[in-house]
Amino acid sequence: LPEYMLPGFMMQIDALPLTSNGKLDAKALPEPNALAGQEYMPPRTKTEKVITDIFEEILGISPVGIEDSFFELGGHSLKATAAINAIEKKTGIRLPVKDIFSSPTPVMLAKKIEAAGEGEYSPIPKAEQREAYPASSTQKRLFILDQMEGSSTAYNMASALEVTGNLDLEKIQQAIDRLIQRHESLRTSFVMTEGETFQVIADEVFYQVEYEETDSYSEADMESFVRPFDIGKAPLMRFKVAKERNRNNYILLFDVHHIISDHQTLNLLIEDFSRLYNGEELQPLELQYKDYSEWMRGRNLESQRNYWKEVFKEEAPVLDLVTDYPRPKIQSYKGAQVS
Known part of the structure; x- marks a missing residue:
């Protein structure tokens, strides 16, 4: 083995x-x-x-x-x-x-x-307060893709949790309110000014939790929940509670845009939501994403830039797989899974 x-x-x-x-x-x-x-x-x-x-x-x-x-x-x-x-x-x-x-x-x-000898740890400093902050490289890439593809859900990150037992909808709304206040990313939207992409962080954002009662929740219901985001408006997140009639059973649905999140972040958000719903007091966050993106802008990445310019000095080959149909000019992301 x-x-x-x-x-x-x-x-x-x-x-x-x-x-x-x-x-x-x-x-x-x-x-x-x-x-x-x-x-x-x-x-x-x-x-x-x-x-x-x-x-x-x-x-x-x-x-x-x-x-x-x-x-x-x-x-x-x-x-x-x-x-x-x-x-x-x-x-x-x-x-x-x-x-x-x-x-x-x-x-x-x-x-x-x-x-390695002696070293000195330099923590990421807090960014100074501004009306807007230049977007990070990753955010710029996703912003451009959003502008090109329009109302697409290709970069939506959806998750569903099944809960058995009683749920307090008022406590869920309070937990979501506190979650948005805790994480600046959930109050972040994106604009382009004079050709530069900026992240704008609102002081306050309110989101009304969606609620629905249904006979049974299906994959089609999940697909209707996942809708395109307008990345110019915060929060780039939605949350829904679906209750199955005649059963003490709920489905909690999260949907977050990838421009403010990744899978690890999604896990942290769900964990924070659970703890806030249960009435826990969470330690304040020392740093937010804008602190990291501002710190990255100040770093000298010239050696890394030169490395990738060398890797891609020749044109990258096109992946020319045999397909049943002509390639569309704009990706549709339509596909299927076969087990």
């Missing part, structure tokens, strides 16, 4: 739990303990202690020894990026993400950090 298919660890149990039909009851299996049977080796240096603390926080496992592998403990690429960011914040040394794949234990990473 290739390495990625080998179990990171194994555990022994006295007997397999069975259902009344004599089949394996997977839900009754004990939670695996990634640290079981491993010899714990405590950190010996300050750097090793910093890294083991970071691993414990990101992976939710304790204690982590200096010989324990980040990936065998449940880490993956997104968590690896979070670990590299945390290491830079604590040590001032920015390691390439590939280092955590080639050196996945605290003792190996500590050697790379110590070999």
Whole structure:
């Protein structure tokens, strides 16, 4: 078997739990303990202690020894990026993400950090207050695509959650109001002035949660919910509660434009919404997206620009697949899934 298919660890149990039909009851299996049977080796240096603390926080496992592998403990690429960011914040040394794949234990990473010498962590500063901020490169690209394609839903990011039990619609509206106030991106719209794309952040934006009662919710209902956004008007998000008649069952529908969000952001928004609905007080956000985009504008990216100019110095070949029909001048994004 290739390495990625080998179990990171194994555990022994006295007997397999069975259902009344004599089949394996997977839900009754004990939670695996990634640290079981491993010899714990405590950190010996300050750097090793910093890294083991970071691993414990990101992976939710304790204690982590200096010989324990980040990936065998449940880490993956997104968590690896979070670990590299945390290491830079604590040590001032920015390691390439590939280092955590080639050196996945605290003792190996500590050697790379110590070999790099001393570093100084410079946090992203808060941007000064303005009426509008130049859009980031990613936002500019999506703005141009929106202008070219008009009323398209190609960059809508929709998500649906099924909820069983009682829902308080007033609390849902309050949670959405607080979510919009918490995240500047949900109060951001986009304009073009003298050929330059700007992001405009409103002080306040109100959104009325949509509500519908239905016999049963179908894929067609979801398709009617996902509609084009006018990116010149905030919020570039919509939210709907659909209640199934005669059942204590709800479908919560989110739809966000990609110009203010990605899939990781969508997960954070849903998590924040859930906590706000449950009455939790969330810590204020230290930074917003405009702080990042302003910081990026001040960085010298000339070496990266030169790299890509070299990569694309010759014209890129056209992907010339055989098609049943002529290519349309404007993409329709119509397609199908076949299982």
